């Protein structure tokens with residue numbers, strides 16, 4: 519029989535409703551939330567005439583981020599990977615919901631996690647409007663809602679033969695950062711570790727490319743895999759220029775030349791945008807991204823011939839849960 523002492527509320531280990539009230543209930547910062555955290559459903563008023571863009575991604579400890587990563591970084595990362603899907607379609611983020619599975623309700627951990635999550639909410643102009651808390655192995659699912667003018671969303675299926683392929687930012691940082699973490703690096707200012715644990719969803723870039731890019735995808739599974747998704751959806755093939763790939767600074771030093779290229783092609787966890795641009799749109803696209811301080815690198819071209827060419831070594835296509843001997847890069 520448990521003693522009455524063990525049933526006494528422990529302020530360092532809040533119960534479900536206490537932790538929701540303490541860490542995840544904030545007055546919405548933006549209009550459109552009719553009913554937020556606290557009722558059976560959230561009620562939202564989307565901007566009349568806009569389409570809703572909705573996506574969910576789940577991040578699991580040990581699969582998507584190290585269990586012992588700083589809580590604040592985990593809070594940032596779980597939201598960033600979902601916002602990245604809104605970036606990829608060119609939507610403006612509005613709302614998010616968080617499904618949180620926790621093994622233990624440690625108040626300090628939760629406060630740091632909520633701080634990381636909320637800081638990115640604030641910067642991205644997103645309100646957390648609901649969610650769910652349950653007990654189990656640490657995992658966080660984040661649903662995001664964004665808005666896009668009708669017919670203007672960037673899709674995987676819109677590319678045409680002859681369109682050029684461009685990528686924002688640099689490649690290989692996700693896998694480089696994971697390797698750095700595994701090697702004992704813990705400084706979040708380390709550029710590769712920051713790319714892995716604190717990725718920046720390219721929200722402004724995605725919206726700036728509306729009306730210009732013929733197709734777009736965020737690189738979560740690896741460049742080759744995600745280019746494969748554009749090719750499949752647009753019924754095209756591609757010619758990549760391996761030498762043109764913008765490898766992240768310090769990647770070659772960290773991984774060596776061969777593994778740096780492998781990380782850029784198949785590592786995943788990039789959260790950069792891969793876009794196709796018709797010739798007439800390329801100058802304007804470069805200008806809009808340069809205003810945002812973001813590089814846009816020409817890495818290849820789409821063609822009507824199926825398959826992806828221009829990659830020298832034989833590479834696994836990229837990350838897949840299941841379908842491999844171990845979860846990870848498909849062989």
Ligand SMILES: Nc1ncnc2c1ncn2[C@@H]1O[C@H](COP(=O)(O)OP(=O)(O)O)[C@@H](O)[C@H]1O
Nearest residue numbers: 572573574575599602603606735736737738739
């Ligand atoms: N359990 C599921 N039920 C329905 N649709 C799903 C499920 N899991 C994934 N999808 C859909 O499959 C597509 C590919 O998913 P995913 O590879 O996770 O996309 P992303 O890389 O953009 O997160 C998406 O359109 C996603 O909504």
Ligand SMILES: Cc1ncc(C[n+]2csc(CCOP(=O)(O)OP(=O)(O)O)c2C)c(N)n1
Nearest residue numbers: 575580581582583584738739785786787837
């Ligand atoms: C601890 C750890 N090991 C391995 C990886 C590598 N990794 C895990 S999932 C993944 C692909 C992206 O995740 P997924 O669930 O497929 O996201 P989605 O494509 O749905 O956005 C990668 C590269 C990681 N991020 N963290």
Ligand SMILES: [Mg+2]
Nearest residue numbers: 574575576738
């Ligand atoms: Mg997904």
